[in-house]
Amino acid sequence: MSSPSALSLGIDIGGTFTDVVVYAHDTGRSLSHKELTTPAAPHEGVITGVRRLFEREGLSYAAVERVVHATTLFTNALIERKGAPTGLITTAGFRDTLEIAREHKYELYDLHIEMPAALVPRHLRLEVPERTGPDGTIITALDEAALVARAGELVAAGVQSVAIIFLHAYANPANEKQARVALATAYPQLFVSISSEVSPQIREYERSVTTVANAYVKPLADGYLDLMTGEIRAIGIKAPLFMMLSNGGLTHVDEAKRVPIQLLESGPAAGALAGAYFGERSSIEDVLAFDMGGTTAKLAIIDGGEPMIAHQFEASRQKRLTEGSGLPISISTIELIEIGAGGGSIAHVDPLGLIKVGPESAASTPGPACYGRGGTQPTVTDANLVLGYLDPATFAGGTIELDVARAKAAIAPLAEQAGISIPEMAWGIHSIVNENMAAAARVHVAERGHTASRFAMLLTGGGGPLHGCEVAQRLGATRVVCPPGAGVASALGLLMAPARVDRMATVAKPISRTDWRELEGLYAQLEAEAFAVIDATLPDHPSAPRVLRSADMRFVGQGFEIVTTLPAGPYTDASAKTFAEAFKAAYRQMFSQVMPLGDVEIVNIRIAATVEATASGLASTAVAAGGASALAGRHQVWVGARKRYEDVPVYSRERLAAGETIQGPALVQEASSTLVLPADSQARVDSSGSLIIDLALAGEAGASESAGASNLNTNALS
Incomplete structure (x- = not known):
């Protein structure tokens, strides 16, 4: 491929491989390369991979107009507790918020339960005199001298980053902003995160955890992003670097450095975007996006063509699949489940003598x-x-x-x-490992009120095509989609991502006492802030941002809210009925019935602003019929349904023509992955180049294989 006039470069660092993808704007074609990740210095694997791809294909670094990057670096820092030495300065009397948490045991009868450890030890959590009321009134002004003295104690203890978390700062951030200015003057080397910017919402514990986590990874993010920007420029790429966010959007480096906690789930988000994108290309809107790499597998629900968005998730769980065992992080993120299963997952015998x-x-x-x-x-x-x-x-x-x-x-x-x-x-x-993934996926789908059989499973990652058809059978799904370049599809998803900004604010008022003009002004203010970030990210974006308004709502007296999608503004007194009806519809969808009485409360308001980053899509990869045969040979392969090796056909993915069909069992190979077609399945190449696989007798096959795996797991050593 000769160097085109304009290129976009996507870089996705995984636990085992770093994926590098180049997309040509004028032709819509893409090229890719997989390089082993270098955990001690992640940028080294990136630069090596970029060099090899560009040298192999004869591409020009100067042709790159945009670089989009996703990484698991910051998630790993939380999990492995390898962030910066971090301190906390909070309102007098509240230093133990991180320890008290919700006073909730995620396993009630476990006498030896291990709760998630706070990121900041108690001796680095200090207090200062100040107080703000829940209505935003400053009850006690900040004691600036005490603040500087406490910060000095933290600096003397080796702290590099400080989280400022004052009571009710979401209602009035004045004291927190004053504290940030004072610390910037007294200790300019300190990284400072304030809760009113990182997580401006009610619930003291969740706000504290999110802000502390941001402070914990902020020095790491600052140094890494500066290093990556410099390394990319050093090889001749002058294009700006953008970062993938957990919500499936992208942003510029300065915004990423300001609130790096937004990047925690950037890699998995890219896989979900790829699932939605390739599902749409094949006219399939309801998709289970299954991405399996070398270290973990991820599954996201794409309902009606859109990934599901959550506004809180748990990081660094003590028990991977147990809710409440991790740190609650209040950020907008594509909702998905991560499973500890990948190509590198180690098989072993547990203390009971079972194979795991x-x-x-x-x-x-x-x-x-x-x-x-x-x-x-x-x-x-x-x-x-x-x-x-x-x-x-x-x-x-x-x-x-x-x-x-x-x-x-x-x-x-x-x-x-x-x-x-x-x-x-x-x-x-x-x-x-297939049953492990299917079991976790089955629970995730059911908990969100869906049945897996109504979805098609879309496979990405190096391991997705290897395992996806059997996982789909175990779930009862009868249709599977394998896009071209499936092994690097997450990196390709980076280049399809829009610029996206989420903003929120706490209102905490019943609908009956809401000043609708004031509420409209708050929404407009959030939108203006979001548009400013989008303009800084994509100064020449081709269209106006699309805005989605929502609110966290509940019946007065309830403890938790439902995120409710709202119509566009402006809002007036007549909007009270619209808000109540929207909330009750969302409530009914979740709980099947609605309480007949009770006022409705607006707790938080939210906006999501998005704008497309690219005007063109990928070109079809399917070749014209009548070309060279796609059959590349035959190979001895274990056919699970028959429990024996068989001589099966092996096809070259690049030579498969649109409309061509393949009968399983068979293998379909391409540079980044291999698709395993089980017996009694049929694959067809659609017009976009994706393989659409129909799994015959999926229910019986899944039940049979589950029984086989269960018997092996239970009786292997008996």
Whole structure:
């Protein structure tokens, strides 16, 4: 591909691989490369991957007009507790908010329960005289001398970043803003986060956790983003760097550095966007976007063509699937579930003698045994190689040559313990990890009031096409979509992302006492703030931003709210009925019935402003019929339904013509991933180049395989 006039570059750093994608604006074509992630210095893997792709394809760095980046770096810093030394300065009497939390045990009868540890230890949580009332009245002015003295104590203790969290600052941020100015003067080297900017809403504990988490990763984000910007410029790319946000939008680097907590779920959000985008290209609006990489698998619900958005999620859970065991982070994020299952997930025997897979991962260092980089434990990738699903020479575009002998050697001890053959154990590992993912996905979909069978499953990530068809069967889904370049689709999703800004404010008033002109003014103010960020991100955006208004509402006296979508303004006294009807409709959808009496309260108001970042979409990847045959050969592959190796056809994805059909069992290979088609399935290439797979007898196959996996899991060592 000769260098076009304009390029966009997408970079997605995962736990095992860093994906690099280039998109050509004039032709709509894309090119990609997978590079092993370098955990100790993530930018090194990025720059190596970019260089290799551009040199391989003869591209010009000067042609790049936009760089969009997603990373798990900040999430990992929270999980691994590797953020900056952080302090907290709060209102006198409130230093223990982080410890008291909600006084709620996520497992009531666990006598040895471990609650999530606070990011700031008690000796670094200090108090100052100040007080603001819930109505915004300043009851006690900030004691600035005491503030500076307390900050001095924190600096002496080695603190690099400080969170300022004053009581009721969401109602009036004056004291917090005064504190930030005072600290900038006295200690300019300190990073400062104030709650009225990071999380301006009621609920002291959630606001405190979110602000502290922002402070915890802020020095890391500041240094990393400066480093990445410099490294990209050093190789000749002068285009601006944009960051993917957890809400599925993108923003400029300065905004990302100001509130880096917004970046926590940036990588998974890109996968969900890719799911929505490729589903729309195939005219499928209801999609389960399944993205499986080397370390984790993610699943997001795309309902009616739009990803579901949540305004709070839990980070760093003590127990991955247990609600309440993590840190509540109040940011807008694409709602999804993350599962500790990926190509690097390690198979092991638990204390009861049962075979388990994950959540521990070999990641990229040392990696699965078959990588030949020092790993010796059996992983999902080793199992897939033994089963014949991976080509040792072309894996990850030839980035790594896989070693079948090492994979078998790693699996052999488990097979010997279980008294079964190595291929049977490999199939067991493959089946168990599929059931783990299906079980988590099944609960996630049901908890949101949906049935998986009405969705198509869309596969992305290096492991999505390998495992997705069987996971779909276990869920009862009968249709699967595998887009072109599925292995790097998340990075491609970055380039399809709009600029998006979410803003919110606390109102806390019943509808019956709402000043509608004042409420309209608050919405207009939030929109103006959002438009300013969008203009700074995309100064030449081709269209006006699209604005969605919503509110967190509840019946007066209830403890929690429902996010309710609202019609566009302006609002007047006549809007009271509209607001109440919208809330009751949302309430009915969630709880099936509505209380006949009771005033409705508006707690928080929200706006989401978006504008498309690119005017053109991807070109179709399907070739014209009548070209070279897509059949690349045949290969010995384990067919799970028949529990034996069979000689199955292997197709080259790049040569599949629009309208062509493939019968399973078969493999479809491309540079970034391999699609495993099970027996009794049929795949068809649609006009956009995506493979649409129909899974025959999905219910029976899923039940049969689940039973097989369950028997193996329970009886393998009996």
